[in-house]
Amino acid sequence: MKKISDRINRSIRQGLISSGLLALAIMVMGGLGFWWIDPRVESFNDGIWLAFTTAATVGYGDHVPSTHASRVFAVVVVLLGLAVLSLVTASISAIFVQQEEREVEHSLLQAIHASQQQLERLEAVVARLEAAQQMQQTGQEASTTSAAALKPSTAAGTPQ
Numbered sequence: 001m002k003k004i005s006d007r008i009n010r011s012i013r014q015g016l017i018s019s020g021l022l023a024l025a026i027m028v029m030g031g032l033g034f035w036w037i038d039p040r041v042e043s044f045n046d047g048i049w050l051a052f053t054t055a056a057t058v059g060y061g062d063h064v065p066s067t068h069a070s071r072v073f074a075v076v077v078v079l080l081g082l083a084v085l086s087l088v089t090a091s092i093s094a095i096f097v098q099q100e101e102r103e104v105e106h107s108l109l110q111a112i113h114a115s116q117q118q119l120e121r122l123e124a125v126v127a128r129l130e131a132a133q134q135m136q137q138t139g140q141e142a143s144t145t146s147a148a149a150l151k152p153s154t155a156a157g158t159p160q
Contacts (some may be wrong), residue, residue: 016091024086027051030077038070055081 030051034041041047041063050063054077065071 003076013095016088016095019084019087019091023055023081023088026055026077026080026084030055030073033073033077034065034070038066039071040064040066041070044115051077051081053076059083 027048028051031044031048033047034050035044035047038047038050041050046063050065053060053063054056054065054074057078065074
C-alpha cells in the first residue's frame, strides 16, 4: 500500500513539474512570438507580460495585440494557456486531495481496527455465555435426573 501511495505521490509531483514547465515554455514562446509579430510590443518582457495576461485571460489592457497576425497568435496563446494552466491547477488540486484522501484512509483503517477488536471482544463474551448456558443446562439435567432418582416409584402395586 505504501509503494502505491509513493508512486501516486511521485506521479502527481511529476505532473505538476511537467505542466509547470510546459506553462513556462508556452509563456516564453508566447513572449517571443508577440515580441516578433507585434510592432507595439517593444521588449521581450512586454511580450512575456502580454503572453501571460493573454494565456490567463486576464487582459489588463496595458498591452494588446495590434495586428491581425498578433491577434491570431493571441488566440493560439489563449487556447494553449487555458489548457496548460488548467493542468497546473489540476495538479495542485490533486496534491491537496491526495493528502485529504490519506487522512480519510487512515481514519477508516483505525475505525476498522477498532471494530475488529470490538467484534473479538463480543465473540469472547458470546463464547462465555454459551459455555455458561451449557453448564447450566447440564446442571439442570443432572438435578432432574437426581430428583427423578429420589422420587418414589409409582409402579403398579406400590403404595404411595
